[in-house]
Amino acid sequence: MSSTDPRVTVLSGGGGGAKLAHGMARAVVDLTVVVNTADDAVVYGLSVSPDLDTVMYTLAGLANRETGWGVGGDTFTTLDAMTRLGEDTWFRIGDQDLATNVVRTARLRAGARLSEVTGQLAAALGVRASLLPMTDDRVATVVDTDVGRLGFQEYFVGRRHQDEVRGIVLDGVEEARPAPGVLEALTAADVVVVGPSNPFVSIGPILAVPGVRDALAGTSARRVGVSPIVGGRALKGPAAAMLTTLGHETSALGVARLYTGLLDLYVIDEQDRHLAAEIEALGLPVTVLSTVMDDPDDRERLARELLDAARG
Amino acid sequence: MSSTDPRVTVLSGGGGGAKLAHGMARAVVDLTVVVNTADDAVVYGLSVSPDLDTVMYTLAGLANRETGWGVGGDTFTTLDAMTRLGEDTWFRIGDQDLATNVVRTARLRAGARLSEVTGQLAAALGVRASLLPMTDDRVATVVDTDVGRLGFQEYFVGRRHQDEVRGIVLDGVEEARPAPGVLEALTAADVVVVGPSNPFVSIGPILAVPGVRDALAGTSARRVGVSPIVGGRALKGPAAAMLTTLGHETSALGVARLYTGLLDLYVIDEQDRHLAAEIEALGLPVTVLSTVMDDPDDRERLARELLDAARG
Numbered sequence: 001m002s003s004t005d006p007r008v009t010v011l012s013g014g015g016g017g018a019k020l021a022h023g024m025a026r027a028v029v030d031l032t033v034v035v036n037t038a039d040d041a042v043v044y045g046l047s048v049s050p051d052l053d054t055v056m057y058t059l060a061g062l063a064n065r066e067t068g069w070g071v072g073g074d075t076f077t078t079l080d081a082m083t084r085l086g087e088d089t090w091f092r093i094g095d096q097d098l099a100t101n102v103v104r105t106a107r108l109r110a111g112a113r114l115s116e117v118t119g120q121l122a123a124a125l126g127v128r129a130s131l132l133p134m135t136d137d138r139v140a141t142v143v144d145t146d147v148g149r150l151g152f153q154e155y156f157v158g159r160r161h162q163d164e165v166r167g168i169v170l171d172g173v174e175e176a177r178p179a180p181g182v183l184e185a186l187t188a189a190d191v192v193v194v195g196p197s198n199p200f201v202s203i204g205p206i207l208a209v210p211g212v213r214d215a216l217a218g219t220s221a222r223r224v225g226v227s228p229i230v231g232g233r234a235l236k237g238p239a240a241a242m243l244t245t246l247g248h249e250t251s252a253l254g255v256a257r258l259y260t261g262l263l264d265l266y267v268i269d270e271q272d273r274h275l276a277a278e279i280e281a282l283g284l285p286v287t288v289l290s291t292v293m294d295d296p297d298d299r300e301r302l303a304r305e306l307l308d309a310a311r312g
Numbered sequence: 313m314s315s316t317d318p319r320v321t322v323l324s325g326g327g328g329g330a331k332l333a334h335g336m337a338r339a340v341v342d343l344t345v346v347v348n349t350a351d352d353a354v355v356y357g358l359s360v361s362p363d364l365d366t367v368m369y370t371l372a373g374l375a376n377r378e379t380g381w382g383v384g385g386d387t388f389t390t391l392d393a394m395t396r397l398g399e400d401t402w403f404r405i406g407d408q409d410l411a412t413n414v415v416r417t418a419r420l421r422a423g424a425r426l427s428e429v430t431g432q433l434a435a436a437l438g439v440r441a442s443l444l445p446m447t448d449d450r451v452a453t454v455v456d457t458d459v460g461r462l463g464f465q466e467y468f469v470g471r472r473h474q475d476e477v478r479g480i481v482l483d484g485v486e487e488a489r490p491a492p493g494v495l496e497a498l499t500a501a502d503v504v505v506v507g508p509s510n511p512f513v514s515i516g517p518i519l520a521v522p523g524v525r526d527a528l529a530g531t532s533a534r535r536v537g538v539s540p541i542v543g544g545r546a547l548k549g550p551a552a553a554m555l556t557t558l559g560h561e562t563s564a565l566g567v568a569r570l571y572t573g574l575l576d577l578y579v580i581d582e583q584d585r586h587l588a589a590e591i592e593a594l595g596l597p598v599t600v601l602s603t604v605m606d607d608p609d610d611r612e613r614l615a616r617e618l619l620d621a622a623r624g
Binding site: 044045046075077078079080081082084085086087095096098099100102103105106107109110120121124125 | 356357358387389390391392393394396397398399407408410411412414415417418419421422432433436437
């Protein structure tokens with residue numbers, strides 16, 4: 001790969017992956033981010049794409065850094081008015097964020113593909129990276145819990161991921177096709193980064209879209225994974241709890257095992273340095289970095305260190 | 313009819329009819345407002361019902377009295393964000409107003425009828441009157457102009473009713489059925505008021521729904537029309553211009569002729585006192601009142617004077 005201008009593709013959900021994608025966007029010119037859409041849903045009649053929007057807002061510098069979703073400083077005038085109208089407003093959408101959802105819904109209803117609309121929205125917000133949904137087709141993560149089968153947003157937002165997850169179903173994924181550009185982004189990249197996102201409900205769905213896992217397995221790109229688990233815990237969200245209840249080791253090692261054969265390098269946090277030998281015993285070289293990203297500079301620092309390690 | 317508690321039904325569009333309905337809501341307990349829905353449209357993928365919402369907001373005391381549409385003091389955060397996203401935001405919807413449209417659209421998509429949703433929304437806003445769309449079916453006013461055939465909102469909002477109207481088509485009206493309660497509201501009322509709304513694009517569509525004109529023709533209620541034309545002009549909107557371009561006299565008399573056989577009494581403004589004899593020559597008794605409604609007290613004053621005249 002070119003040392004000055006590598007082509008980088010990041011696979012991402014809405015959490016740590018979005019932050020690393022942001023750092024990468026500051027580090028390289030040619031960036032594609034392939035984003036999970038299996039937690040997309042229809043809420044209030046609107047087609048919401050939480051991970052796509054989190055990545056888009058993060059890359060545009062608009063994200064709400066306190067909450068991890070939505071637009072920073074957004075107001076909730078419409079949602080409050082919807083509450084007064086008797087609507088159960090369990091899913092919070094701010095006024096600016098609502099604009100994204102209204103425009104997306106209208107354009108999808110008018111026949112546009114999600115990938116087209118995503119490109120239009122991201123461009124309008126000044127995002128230079130190529131932002132791709134994993135698919136234009138409907139895939140819906142459903143989780144089996146002790147209270148029954150729940151749609152992902154019901155589990156994640158509605159019940160604040162309090163329920164133990166016994167199983168995960170990616171409804172529709174067998175029929176889904178990769179969105180235009182997704183396979184090319186994997187095969188033509190110099191570096192593919194599997195972001196520090198939930199391996200089951202963020203990265204898992206992307207890899208489950210027919211063709212994607214094979215493209216990642218077969219690419220000549222350097223494939224670098226970043227552990228979403230640091231010190232046995234997820235920085236945000238239910239990844240650690242899912243590892244436990246789904247029968248995996250709740251650690252960076254447990255995640256590494258899930259990506260067997262798909263990575264050339266695995267980045268773990270300094271806190272997990274003691275796991276390096278055991279992960280390398282899987283045949284997966286390890287680089288230890290400071291992976292907790294506090295601010296944009298830190299995200300860029302990690303992106304650059306990751307690229308250096310990928311070259312090494 | 314009972315002199316203390318008449319049952320009143322008002323036919324209304326979004327302008328003067330809404331104001332008179334508001335006055336009537338302050339004057340009587342048992343009020344039904346049957347509202348034009350032929351200027352409903354899908355804008356930004358949302359099912360907008362401009363006349364229903366204007367009447368609802370007016371009755372709830374929430375209407376924007378400067379503009380005549382939307383919610384007073386509303387903000388436009390979402391619409392501004394939609395503009396930034398590249399959407400052509402020609403149709404202004406404020407943030408609180410948007411809530412109404414999002415909730416309506418979601419409920420309609422979930423299978424509810426417009427009349428159900430309207431009842432829910434109005435009740436949530438504290439409206440005690442029964443607010444009925446003329447129909448739950450789709451009817452769309454289309455106007456023929458020198459620049460071609462235009463959808464109503466395109467003509468009215470998009471092009472600010474600048475084009476001369478050569479003809480009006482009420483697409484779908486032959487197949488439409490009156491919404492539940494509409495015919496009963498006409499047949500069981502003590503007084504039916506044909507509000508001071510546009511006779512072609514507000515009252516006309518209501519009367520064109522199969523069964524409505526016959527119900528009005530056959531009711532035992534006292535039927536009172538209020539001229540939307542004062543001094544040869546409409547207080548708001550294109551009613552006067554339409555009278556002219558569609559070949560009618562541009563006056564309270566011209567409107568009266570359109571309602572031949574449907575009214576027992578016609579209310580004209582003091583400015584039009586000179587037209588009384590000519591209107592009465594049509595066989596339609598006239599009452600002269602001050603019909604320009606400045607504030608809620610004035611609306612109530614007109615409503616009470618109208619009811620007194622209907623009794624007389």
